C-alpha cells in the first residue's frame with residue numbers, strides 16, 4: 001500500500017530537498033551533545049555546577065539561534081575553549097539514521113528525482129556525519145548554509161539556492177524539515193510542498209505540527 005503522502009511526489013516534482021539533523025538523522029545525538037555532554041565538559045573546565053553550566057550555555061545558544069554562528073563549530077571552539085569537532089568525534093557512535101531513510105532515498109533515485117541535502121550544519125559536522133552514516137552516495141547534492149552565506153531561516157538561503165538548482169526550482173520542489181521556522185521561510189519563498197518531520201529525536205515523544213503536514217516515517221512518502 002502506498003504511503004499516505006506518496007502522491008505529493010508526482011511527475012512534476014524534480015527536487016526532493018531534505019534537512020539532515022532531525023530529518024534524515026536522529027536528533028538524539030545533537031541534543032545529547034549540546035544539552036548534556038558539552039555542558040558537562042564546560043562545567044568541569046570552568047568549575048561550575050552542572051546547572052550553572054547548562055544555564056550559561058543555553059543562554060549563549062539562544063543568542064545565536066537562526067544565525068550561522070549557531071552551527072559554526074569553530075565559533076563554539078573559540079568561544080568555549082573546547083575542541084568541539086574532537087568532542088563530536090568522540091561521540092560519533094551515537095550518530096544514527098532514522099528508520100526507512102535509505103529505502104526512501106533509493107526510491108527517489110529510482111524515480112529520477114534530484115535529492116538535495118539542505119542543511120545548516122557546519123562543514124565539519126557534516127563531514128563527521130557523512131563519514132559515519134555513509135549517506136553521501138544516495139544524495140545528488142549537498143548544500144549548506146555556509147555555502148550560501150545564510151541559514152535556512154532566512155529568505156536569502158532559498159533565493160541563493162536558485163543559483164544552484166535553477167530559477168523557479170521552488171515550483172518543482174518538496175522540502176522535508178523538522179524545524180518549523182525553516183518551513184515558514186520556505187513557505188514565504190514559495191516552495192511547493194512543505195512537510196514537517198515529526199519524531200526528530202528518538203528520545204522524545206512524536207509531536208506533529210499544527211501548522212504544516214507532518215510525516216513521522218519516510219514510508220509515508222513511498223509507493
Ligand SMILES: [Mg+2]
Nearest residue numbers: 019021022178
Ligand atoms: Mg533539522
